[in-house]
Amino acid sequence: MLYxxxxxxxxxxxxxxxxxxGLDLASYINFYISNSEKVREELxxxxxxxxxxxxxxxxxxxxxxxxxxxxxxxxxxxxWKMLSSKEFxxxxxxxxxxxxxxxxxNYELCPKVTIDEIVRQNRGAISWIYRNAKSFGADPNKxxxxxxxxxxxxxxxxxxxxxxxxxxxxxxxxxxxxxxxxLFDLMPFPYTWLQPSLQLTWxxxxxxxxxxxxxEQAGKLIVTYGEEETSEFHRQSQDFLKEWKAKGLEGxxxxxxxxxxxxxxxxxxxxxxxxxxxxxxxxxxxxxVIGLTQx
Numbered sequence: 001m002l003y004x005x006x007x008x009x010x011x012x013x014x015x016x017x018x019x020x021x022g023l024d025l026a027s028y029i030n031f032y033i034s035n036s037e038k039v040r041e042e043l044x045x046x047x048x049x050x051x052x053x054x055x056x057x058x059x060x061x062x063x064x065x066x067x068x069x070x071x072x073x074x075x076x077x078x079x080w081k082m083l084s085s086k087e088f089x090x091x092x093x094x095x096x097x098x099x100x101x102x103x104x105x106n107y108e109l110c111p112k113v114t115i116d117e118i119v120r121q122n123r124g125a126i127s128w129i130y131r132n133a134k135s136f137g138a139d140p141n142k143x144x145x146x147x148x149x150x151x152x153x154x155x156x157x158x159x160x161x162x163x164x165x166x167x168x169x170x171x172x173x174x175x176x177x178x179x180x181x182x183l184f185d186l187m188p189f190p191y192t193w194l195q196p197s198l199q200l201t202w203x204x205x206x207x208x209x210x211x212x213x214x215x216e217q218a219g220k221l222i223v224t225y226g227e228e229e230t231s232e233f234h235r236q237s238q239d240f241l242k243e244w245k246a247k248g249l250e251g252x253x254x255x256x257x258x259x260x261x262x263x264x265x266x267x268x269x270x271x272x273x274x275x276x277x278x279x280x281x282x283x284x285x286x287x288x289v290i291g292l293t294q295x
Contacts, residue, residue: 003188012192015232018261030263035269036089043096046136051128054108057121059129060085061136062102063090069101070142070283071133073126075158078125078148079179080118081110081197088148089146091268094276100283101138103129103219109196110196115208124176126158127167137280144219145177145282148265152182155246156210156240159218176282178254179276181226181264184210188232211240214247220285221251222278226259228256233261254278 004145005256014020017062018028038081039062040047047060063069076088092102097217107121133140147155155177163169181191186205189198206212223241225233237253244251256274267275 003191006188006191009191009193012188012232015230016192016194021261023231023260023262025262027085032087035093036087039089039105042181043092045092046122048106051105051125052121053290056106056108057229058085058106059125060089060104060106062096062104062137062240063136064096064097064099064101067137068139069099069102069137070144071103071129071138071140072279072283073129073143073145073158074102074104075122075145075147075151075154076104076106077147077151078109079194080115080198080235081194082165088265091232091265093269094268094273095280098276098280100280104155112197115198115200115204116139116255119154119208122154123161123167124167126161128164128170130169131175141175142283143174144279145174146180146279147182148180149261150183152179153184153208153210155179156182156184156221157213159221160213160215171217172219174219176221178222178224178275178279178282179237179240180224181229182210182223182237182240184236191268202219211243214249217249218244218249220282221249222254224254224256224264224275224278226261227255227257227266229264230261242265282286 003209004066007171018025048058074091085104095102107124130140159177163173186209190200267273
């Protein structure tokens with residue numbers, strides 16, 4: 001047995017590789033690119049704002065029109081080895097139209113860096129956003145985070161960060177999150193076609209599997225995925241949500257019927273979509289961090 005009930009690599013790859021599932025990856029990425037170009041033309045945006053010492057550590061800000069707006073940080077996917085912030089500008093359309101400032105983080109990819117470093121870069125971005133929010137008219141006390149696929153993994157890692165100990169920031173810096181088609185258990189991936197790019201050690205797997213690092217306190221979490229995704233993606237999210245709630249944290253599952261792994265984020269284009277409405281409801285409700293209360 002290779003991993004869980006899988007007998008060989010091909011069985012695992014079939015669960016996690018979009019192309020092996022018959023999905024036309026190029027056409028979906030082209031959809032992301034074309035819609036992102038339109039959104040950058042339509043919305044005010046500040047691109048490639050540096051937050052760290054390397055050139056790739058930058059972020060794109062799509063400010064809301066009203067001052068002191070809440071912030072939705074989005075972390076892109078791509079199995080930690082592909083894509084960038086620019087393919088995901090489109091996710092700003094729905095939230096910005098509803099008065100939310102959107103920030104899309106860019107980060108370095110494997111194998112140039114490790115997943116440890118990718119997590120560190122994203123934490124650095126959150127720290128920068130908190131410290132600089134007022135400079136672009138947003139409220140540092142209303143930060144929410146979302147991400148897709150590998151970005152769903154990074155969303156969970158951001159919510160498990162000890163911000164006070166490691167960054168000297170309030171531990172309730174993130175008021176809530178939405179992890180979309182996330183990867184919360186990294187144990188399968190050393191056995192897959194991803195390993196030559198990720199070059200995971202078992203130490204990295206253990207340090208960076210969010211299901212092993214459920215925080216003591218955290219904001220409300222939405223876990224969602226396309227119902228047409230594979231059984232492993234269902235398991236990843238449901239197992240994580242189960243452990244999250246078992247810790248006494250607040251979380252809920254948002255079903256997305258008719259969506260696959262690559263269309264599960266299309267809802268960001270429309271403030272009235274199932275996905276966008278759930279995230280906006282999270283943002284506009286009274287923010288409660290278990291163990292702490294913040295109005």
